[in-house]
Amino acid sequence: MTARLDPEHDGLAGRADDVYEALLVAHEGLSEAESAALNARLILLLLNALSDPEMALAAIATARDGKVG
Amino acid sequence: MGRYIHKRFAYRTPPELSGAAARRYPVVIIGAGPVGLAAAIDLALHGVPVVVLDDSDRVSVGSRAICWAKRTLEIFDRLGIGERMVAKGVTWRVGRLFHGEREVYSFDLLPEAGHKMPAFINLQQYYVEEFLVERCADFPDLIDLRWNNRLVELERLDDGVIVSVETPEGAYRIEAGWLVACDGARSRTRTLLGLDFTGRVFEERFLIADVEMKADFPSERWFWFEPPFHSGESALLHKQPDDIYRIDLQLGWDADPEEEKKPERVIPRIRAIVGARPFELDWMSVYTFQCRRLDKFVHGRVIFAGDSAHIVSPFGARGGNGGIQDVDNLGWKLAAVVKGEAGAGLLASYDEERIFGADENIRHSARSTNFMTPKGGTERVFRRAVLDLAARHVFARRMVNSGRLSAPCSLAGLSLQTPAEVGGGVAPGQVCPDAPLLAPDGKNVFLLELLGQTFKWLALGQVAAPAGAGLPVVRIGEGGFADREGFARARLGWDVLYLVRPDQHVAARFLAPAAAEAVAALRRARGFAAAAEGVAA
Structure with a gap:
């Protein structure tokens, strides 16, 4: 169920650079508050797109634990 | 030395x-x-x-x-x-990536067997x-x-x-x-x-230095984001022959190039990386980034x-x-x-x-530069998030960008190449992969040593090479070079004919070529318009 959160899983099919670039481009010219709002919308869209509430909860927990150093 | x-x-x-x-x-x-x-x-x-x-x-x-x-x-x-x-x-294959004091991950450009040349030197x-x-x-x-x-x-x-x-x-x-x-x-x-060039000039300055010293550093590429020994954004250490190390330090756009070149500024920075061991400064320069080209x-x-x-x-x-x-x-x-x-x-x-x-090349290097020089709060926040997740998550490592190392360019779909029928092997436009072969006279050779300089047919297995076009034929299989370790078959397929350009890129691939088709592909690869294909001229 949460296999997609496995550290070895790469679901971006070799297009990590494209996705990362698009993310930064989406934020260009926004204020800090506007950027935070964009991020919030994006996260909510992605949680819904998962179509898997268990995984959504697991992803939130992984992100919370993901802070390193 | x-x-x-x-x-x-x-x-x-x-x-x-x-x-x-x-x-x-x-x-x-x-x-x-x-x-x-x-x-x-x-x-x-x-x-x-x-x-x-x-x-x-x-x-x-x-x-x-x-x-x-x-x-x-x-x-x-x-x-x-x-x-x-x-x-x-210096042949290197391991790269290590650090964020502050912490090693985030390392990669190994696993040397793949059956190539004459290494991944990088x-x-x-x-x-x-x-x-x-x-x-x-x-x-x-x-x-x-x-x-x-x-x-x-x-x-x-x-x-x-x-x-x-x-x-x-x-x-x-x-x-x-x-x-x-x-x-x-x-x-x-x-x-x-x-x-004039068109494109972007990045507002960032780097100090680049060649340092001569005896050190037991391994032959690896070390890259730091926010290095602990230097207040800038990034640093890179590379080993070269003759006990020369190459150091690149990001200085920031406000740095004064003339000031930064002064030994009293440079020496302490290098000292911070290399520790107490004696070194000599061989060469240095301060540069800015550009990613631009002629139209x-x-x-x-x-x-x-x-x-x-x-x-x-x-x-x-x-x-x-x-x-x-x-x-x-x-x-x-x-x-x-x-x-x-x-x-x-x-x-x-x-x-x-x-x-x-x-x-x-410009796209890849502009993205690397963006990653290394985050503009503003949001870009910095995302980079931090990527580096944090990269300690464990493979997908995030693939977003970390300290330079996407150069890979051969595919010319697939461009004018000189004849699109191929379906099937495995190397697509037209790609560089022909290398493979170790045994020559009929018993000598070991590599495939790429046999290709290039002129157009050639490369025939694997039983496929016939078109007569009449006047090109040399390199045959792998019966009557030709032996693929004893199977690398050629695995990389190029079998019973397949390639037209290979003088620069070793594949121009066309055929499973059962009709002579007219093969000759048309050759004409096209020599720059006679594709529209004239199959027309005697």
Whole structure:
């Protein structure tokens, strides 16, 4: 169920650079508050797109634990 | 092992200043850096005489381009200096990435068996230039290398150029059918033609230094984001031959280049990286980033190659490597044009294929630069998030960008290539992969040593090679080279015929070629319009 959160899983099919670039481009010219709002919308869209509430909860927990150093 | 000694190359009185009859040359090359010298050798291998003009009398000062990728080494091998470069260079495969004190992850460019050339070597640009100059001497009747001959003016004709040259003994003019501008990022040719780059200049400054020291650092690439020993954003350490280490430090846009070059500023920074061990500063420079190119590389009889045509940020090793790939693409095409063997579209395909390659290099190096120099809070927040997740998550490691190391450019879908039927193997446009083979006489050879220089059919297994086209056939399988370890079959397929270009890119692939189809593919790859395919001409 949460296999997609496995550290070895790469679901971006070799297009990590494209996705990362698009993310930064989406934020260009926004204020800090506007950027935070964009991020919030994006996260909510992605949680819904998962179509898997268990995984959504697991992803939130992984992100919370993901802070390193 | 001592530090590199820069030899001076002797200026010799050119024939134009010693009373010889005026002569028109097929090709003049401006600039005797790696790109200009490689272009001279490539044209000489095709039997085309060249004059090379250089405004100095020695090889590059400082390491400059150091990281040479596998594809570039294969090209240098075709030109005759590949084995020498690998023997002298430092072969590395492990890269380590640090964020502050913490190692985030490491990668291993696992050497894949069955290739002649390694993934990367580090070798200072001055060695590459020295090897190329020595190789030029193998063509005394074809390559005329003129040191301390400076391009001053350029007059463009419909069918050539007239070049005004300045020497220690005075000025002279020569006429040539073609001029290849390999005179670098500050190209005088480009200025004389009034051409400019378009693209981005990144507001960032780097200090680059060659440091000589005895150290037991492994042959690895070490990259730091927010290094603990330096207040800037990033740092890079690379090992080179002769106990020389290359250090790149990000300084920030506000840094004053003149101040930063002062030893009292540089020495403590290096001390912070290398610790207490004694070292000597060999060379240093402060540079800014640009990712820009000319709109087109062919301007009538003037052709741009290397940094004169496009410049990228240094991370990702795409400057020197990109320039040598320009030469690989241009050499056979220009030779065919000079000999009157090219279709009208052949030289235009240099623009098409190398602008495609330059844009790929610019895209990758601009992304690396963005990652290393986050603008504003949000970009910094995301980079921090990526680096945090990268300690555990593979997907995040793939977003970390300290330079996407140069990979061979695929020319699939561009004009010279004939699209292939479905099936496995190598797609038209890609570089033919290497493979170890056993020659009929019992000698071990590599496939790429058999390909290149001219068009060739590469036939694997039972497939018939078209008669009549007059091309050499390299056959793997019965009656030809033995694929004892199976690398050729695994990488190229079996019972398949390839048309391989002089630059070792695949132009066409057939499973059961009809002679007319194969001949049409060859015509197309020689620049005769695709529309004329199958039409006798």
